[in-house]
Amino acid sequence: MIIKINGQEVNVEEGLTISRLVAQKKLCRDHVVVEYNGRILQLADWENIFLKEADIVEIVSFVGGG
Amino acid sequence: MNDALLIAGREIKSRFFLGTGKFASYAQMRQAIEVSGAEVITVALRRVEQGSKTDNILDFIPQGKILMLNTSGARDASEAIRIARLGRAAGCGDWVKIEIISDQKFLLPDNVETIKATEVLAKDGFVVMPYMNPDLMDARRLRDAGAASVMPLGAPIGTNKGLRTRELVSILVEEIDLPIVVDAGLGLPSQAAEVMELGCGAVLVNTAVATAEDPVVMAKAFALAVEAGRYAYLSGPSQRSEGAQASSPLTGFLRKAEE
Numbered sequence: 001m002i003i004k005i006n007g008q009e010v011n012v013e014e015g016l017t018i019s020r021l022v023a024q025k026k027l028c029r030d031h032v033v034v035e036y037n038g039r040i041l042q043l044a045d046w047e048n049i050f051l052k053e054a055d056i057v058e059i060v061s062f063v064g065g066g
Numbered sequence: 067m068n069d070a071l072l073i074a075g076r077e078i079k080s081r082f083f084l085g086t087g088k089f090a091s092y093a094q095m096r097q098a099i100e101v102s103g104a105e106v107i108t109v110a111l112r113r114v115e116q117g118s119k120t121d122n123i124l125d126f127i128p129q130g131k132i133l134m135l136n137t138s139g140a141r142d143a144s145e146a147i148r149i150a151r152l153g154r155a156a157g158c159g160d161w162v163k164i165e166i167i168s169d170q171k172f173l174l175p176d177n178v179e180t181i182k183a184t185e186v187l188a189k190d191g192f193v194v195m196p197y198m199n200p201d202l203m204d205a206r207r208l209r210d211a212g213a214a215s216v217m218p219l220g221a222p223i224g225t226n227k228g229l230r231t232r233e234l235v236s237i238l239v240e241e242i243d244l245p246i247v248v249d250a251g252l253g254l255p256s257q258a259a260e261v262m263e264l265g266c267g268a269v270l271v272n273t274a275v276a277t278a279e280d281p282v283v284m285a286k287a288f289a290l291a292v293e294a295g296r297y298a299y300l301s302g303p304s305q306r307s308e309g310a311q312a313s314s315p316l317t318g319f320l321r322k323a324e325e
Contacts (some may be wrong), residue, residue: 006113025114031122033113033156036149040155040160058113060152062123064095065136065274066085066225066250 001053012051019046022059032061069300071245071267074161074193074214076132081262082292083134083247089281094124098107098275098285099128105222108163108270110136112125124157134161141168145184150187162187163217163249164196173223177204181211184311188212197249200234205242211292215267216242217249224273226253229263238319240264251325255291262295 002009005021012021018041022029034041035058036049051057072079074253084104089095099107103166127133135153138183140146141167150162165186166179176311180196181204188194193214198204200218218235221227230251238246240274245267252258261269271288 010281027114028122031120033111033152035152040152042155042234051203058152060111061114062153062156062158064086064089064092064110064123064276065108065138066323 001051003032003051003055004053005057006059011023016051017047017060018049018057021045021051021057025059027059027061034059069296073195076210078105078132078268079103080289080292081268081296082258082289083249083268083270084275084285085106085136085270086127086276087125087137087272088276092121092123094244094281095123095276096126096128097282099131100288101282102285104131104267104285105285106134106161106270108134108136109158110138110270111149111156112139132161133158134163135184136163136165138165138167139296140164140183142166142176143179143186143288146183147181149193150183151190154192160191160195161195164194170307175199175219177201180204181207184208184213195247197225200231200238202234202237202241205238209242209244213244215245217247217270220248220249220257220261221251223250225251225313226274227251228253228257229264232264235261235266236264257308259291259295259298260289262292263298265299268292273319 037056070079071081082102082104086095087110117292135158137146137149141150146164146166150172166176166182167173168176176199179201184194184196196208197217206214221230237313247268248261248266250268250270252271258269273286274279
């Protein structure tokens with residue numbers, strides 16, 4: 001199925017959780033924040049959300065900035 | 067003398083705010099923060115890349131600092147609001163620097179969108195620090211929308227040109243009953259001192275420090291200049307005059323009185 005991650009369409013397997021997605025992308029879970037269809041997720045929600053077709057996911061982290 | 071800057075009920079001793087972009091390493095950034103004594107530190111949010119196992123910048127910012135999330139990358143109010151909320155959810159606290167830029171050549175802030183975002187975020191409990199073009203009426207609108215300070219630019223971001231907006235900023239100092247924080251464009255400590263001598267509340271510097279040959283020493287230099295400028299302002303500078311005014315007595319000393 002196709003979902004949108006950080007503005008790009010990506011093909012992912014059915015039934016993928018946010019937790020698994022972050023792990024698959026080899027990201028450190030404590031360093032990122034995930035927005036799911038416009039809603040900011042708490043870490044505790046990551047296991048309970050199963051991605052579905054056309055979902056929109058943003059994964060962001062802190063960087064240096066002025 | 068207690069001359070702490072008061073923003074949203076918080077006493078801030080250092081009037082030198084430091085940005086964290088463009089440092090060669092997080093370790094160097096941490097040293098610059100420590101050496102300068104800066105208490106308000108800006109950070110930003112970015113989309114992560116696949117497999118970006120980079121360090122977390124927040125681990126390199128000493129405890130007890132005020133983190134201020136810059137909404138950089140936002141092109142309108144709705145994007146800035148979204149970034150601010152993401153940052154707060156991620157543990158950045160509720161201080162936010164609203165930076166909304168729709169002009170990519172000069173990176174000038176969009177005051178209209180900034181006012182809209184300020185109104186929403188202030189109601190949402192954020193301490194809102196808007197980066198703005200120094201326009202008096204817009205500064206009033208920002209104040210009325212709930213801004214905790216206003217942050218006019220000295221010159222376009224990263225140009226190191228100094229306080230090119232001096233006339234307009236001094237009007238804000240006179241008319242706006244909020245701390246005026248000059249943000250962007252300052253290149254040298256002397257320029258930061260000039261800002262403080264005008265009566266501004268603080269300065270925010272990033273590029274001039276982070277891209278100096280020795281950023282740690284430059285951070286210290288800025289912090290000292292900000293302090294010096296603040297003392298100068300508090301001391302009530304004496305007036306300029308056209309003619310010379312002797313500072314030592316000029317009465318006859320080697321001459322006879324009747325000559």
